[in-house]
Amino acid sequence: MSNQSRIRLERVTKRWDATPAVDSISFDVTPGQFVILLGPSGCGKSTTLRMIAGLEEASDGRIYIGERDVTRLPPGDRGLSMVFQSYALFPHLNVADNIVFGLRSRKVPKAEQRERLAKVAELVSLTDYLNRKPAQLSGGQRQRVALARSVISEHPICLMDEPLSNLDARLRSDMRREIKALQSRLAMTVIYVTHDQVEAMSMGDRVILMQHGKIVQDDTPDELYNRPASAFAASFIGSPAMNLLPLVKGEHGATIEGEPSTPVAPLDAAGGQLGIRPEDIELRPASASGVPAKVLSDEYLGADTIAHLAVGEHTLRVRLSGRHDITGQPCRIGWPTPAAHLFGGDGLRRDDLALYPLMPTEAMAVESPAPVGTSPTDSLQPQYHAQR
Amino acid sequence: MTLNAHRKMQLYGALLLLPAALLLTTFAYLPTVTTVINSLFLPGFRGEPAEFVGVENYQVLFDDPTFWQVARNNLIYALGTIPTSIALALGMALFVNGKLPGRGFVRMAYFTPTILPMIAAANIWMFFYAPQIGLFNSLLDSLGIPGVNWLGDPSVALSSVIVMSVWKEAGFFMIFYLAALQSIPPELKEAADLEGTSRWSFFWRVTFPLLMPTTLFVLINALINSVRVVDHLFILTKGGPNNATNLLLYYVYENAFSFFDRTTAATITVVILIVLAVVATLKFTILDRRTHYQ
Incomplete structure (x- = not known):
């Protein structure tokens, strides 16, 4: 040309x-x-x-x-x-x-x-x-x-x-x-x-x-x-936008502000922000591992549902496919480490720190949701309203 | 009696129209009708009733050489003022629509003649035109050129009146052009610029056609103004010398209030009305088809 x-x-x-x-x-x-x-x-x-x-x-x-x-x-x-x-x-x-x-x-x-x-x-x-x-x-x-x-x-x-x-x-x-x-x-x-x-x-x-x-x-x-x-x-990219959670110093590493129980990244990351896309967050029963959270509300959009979760002092959005009626329930969340991003205090991306694993696959090498009916958390599973 | 909703609306509509209808009837339609009637009668002498004479008044008028001279003057006046003032107004509007320092001041300066009452403007121009002490002759004198009797010389007087009218009207028409120019989106100019369209070409292919509704409006107004001239003739020339600057409406005024010949005045008025109606209709039908309204 x-x-x-x-x-x-x-x-x-x-x-x-x-x-x-x-x-x-x-x-x-x-x-x-x-x-x-x-x-x-x-x-x-x-x-x-x-x-x-x-x-x-x-x-x-x-x-x-x-x-x-x-x-x-x-x-x-x-x-x-x-x-x-x-x-x-x-x-x-x-x-x-x-x-x-x-x-x-x-x-x-x-x-x-x-x-x-x-x-x-x-x-x-x-x-x-x-x-x-x-x-x-x-x-x-x-x-x-x-x-x-x-x-x-x-x-x-x-x-x-x-x-x-x-x-x-x-x-x-x-x-x-x-x-x-x-x-x-x-x-x-x-x-x-x-x-x-x-x-x-x-x-x-x-x-x-x-x-x-x-x-x-x-x-x-x-x-x-x-x-x-x-x-x-x-x-700016993605709809809904990426969740950005400020990180603070915790006992065993950086934690999400207001949620000191689960460290998510090395201590160096404190003062910066953790970014996770709504579609990369996995919702788990309250008894599973991960960061504790509470579902504040859910918006049903047809193909998927956007749930608003309270984590520490912050709200984050989670995209779940299908329809879920989960407002008000406690739960835990996790994400695959490659899907999470760290940003420094100046807002710029940092690739020098490795995030802590939060996925069962990474932690336990098992990837299966809790069996239906065995715990009160089974209502966190997708509730399909269509006839099967 | 109960009125249904539709009737009520009609009543409201009629009531809303009433004030305007009353005023228009009293001051526009009734006088027009009486004028037409007057032009068909000869007033009776010593209390006798007026006599119906049909179109005789018109025949008398058309045999009157002064009427034809006045009509010719008015035609020259119209041809002298309308195109010039419109072209000047458009030029000024384009000028003050662009970026230029002191734009607000220039706009105001162009509009000032319109704000001045006609009588005041005419008095100012008296000083410009005065044969001995006038501005123009003083300027000519300083250049060593003999002065001109601007308002006293029958061959120059009408032109002098025309120049003053153009000065008075152009600023007024400029305001309309300026408003229309500002409603043209600036992207049109940008789109044309990207294709390397010259200013001249852009004016004739885009600006001028988009200004057509304004031009039409201004044209009709200018035409009406050109037969509405009384006040500055009253100050400047009183129609003289030897009717050289006498225009139709001033002639009507003279007939009605100097010669007390109401019948002739009415007849001329009807002729003016008819001519204006015909010209305005022609303008609208011919130009309207080629005019783009947004």
């Missing part, structure tokens, strides 16, 4: 007045990559995108597209297209004129315009709507027009600024797949801004997580989920 669509940022900074909105960030996007800029609102992700587009001027640093330094070039000379959150369709022009708007600006011959329009309209299935005005289209169709407008330009780079946030949930998941398919089919380099971690996980080849104008983690979705670089990254 040609190097034309490589995008490189070198210590790019954007300051408004004195406060930096984007603080000296650098990354390098290889051609054909689908890169997600992810972060909470106000983290500088949109500003970064707009600086790449040229709609905002970088206060500092350099931006390269291919081998060219485009830092001071006007947007039209950068060879990229953009899809806006509001779609930015021209309300007085019909779909066809909206799509070829840029071709007319670039004085592409009429015959070629028609040819490319037909092809692109087919690609995003808008052929039947070419004579409509944007106001006569549904949200999803408008979104397609915006996509078509960036596809027809045949620029190798496409920037997307939260393109799906105005759509309803179902349409959003359809469009996610459609955009992803379009991208791999046309081998476009895409930088996609979103605050939605589902979009980031499902679409990105690579996710750049930002906070306060800085890059927190730049990794594959898989790594981001399984090896979050900081407590912030851990809490």
Whole structure:
């Protein structure tokens, strides 16, 4: 693949007045990559995108597209297209004129315009709507027009600024797949801004997580989920978010604040946080081994149940598949050591400490739940309400 | 008698319309009807009843060379003021919509002529136009160019009045354009910029079409204003010299209150009404089809 669509940022900074909105960030996007800029609102992700587009001027640093330094070039000379959150369709022009708007600006011959329009309209299935005005289209169709407008330009780079946030949930998941398919089919380099971690996980080849104008983690979705670089990254990815429990010094190691009976990590980990994803926590009868906990409430979501547990002074969420009515019951919890993460007092990931094993498999090499009916804890087993 | 809910709603509706209907009838519809009736009668002498003469008043009016001169003046006045003030208003709006230092001050400066009462504005312009001590002639004098009798020379007077009207109206129309410009989402400009669309091209392909509803509104208003001119003629020229600056409504005023010829005044009024109605209808039907409303 040609190097034309490589995008490189070198210590790019954007300051408004004195406060930096984007603080000296650098990354390098290889051609054909689908890169997600992810972060909470106000983290500088949109500003970064707009600086790449040229709609905002970088206060500092350099931006390269291919081998060219485009830092001071006007947007039209950068060879990229953009899809806006509001779609930015021209309300007085019909779909066809909206799509070829840029071709007319670039004085592409009429015959070629028609040819490319037909092809692109087919690609995003808008052929039947070419004579409509944007106001006569549904949200999803408008979104397609915006996509078509960036596809027809045949620029190798496409920037997307939260393109799906105005759509309803179902349409959003359809469009996610459609955009992803379009991208791999046309081998476009895409930088996609979103605050939605589902979009980031499902679409990105690579996710750049930002906070306060800085890059927190730049990794594959898989790594981001399984090896979050900081407590912030851990809490931002995953739904419900990762449980973060402060650790304090205990007698035999670090314990969860307010729960001194069970050490979970070496003493060095105290002062930091323990992170465990809700889906990695195992619920056990109160008589089993593990960290003692009490079920505060449960939320039934259909495929699974989210239980809220009190552990020491903290509440944590546990995802259980199926339906469970377990509110108010005491229990114990455990997790496989590879699924737990330690973060230092500065919020950064620590890999230098080994967690204490809490799984029966690890401790006793047995993996079987308590037999049904032998103890009062059997109600902790899933209660399936479906007929068997 | 008990009213059912539907009747009650109708009654409420009628009551809500009543104040506006009363005022409109008293001050707009009744006068219009009486004017039309007056224009078809000749007043009786010495207490005799008025005599119905049909369209005779109109024939007399159309034979009156002064009427045609006034109508021609008004046409020139309209052609001189409407396009100029609209173009100027749009230009000013585009200018003060952009980023520029002291934007608020410039906007206010552009709008000031609109706030001034017409009489006050006309008095200011009297000083600009005055033959000996006027601002314009003083400026010309300092450049060594002989002065012009701005309001006294029949070949210049109408242009002088036009210039003042443009000055007075452009700021007002600018406000409408400014409001319309601010309702255009900035992403449209950004999307166009990404395709390397030039400013000129963006203006004609996006801004101007999106401003069409405003242009139409301003156009109708400007047209109405151009036949509503009385006050500044009253101060500046009184229609002179030799009717060179006499416009339709001022001519109506003269007929009604200087010559006490109510019939002619009524006849001219009806003619103005008809012409305005026709032009406004044409504008709406022709331009409306090509106008995009958001």
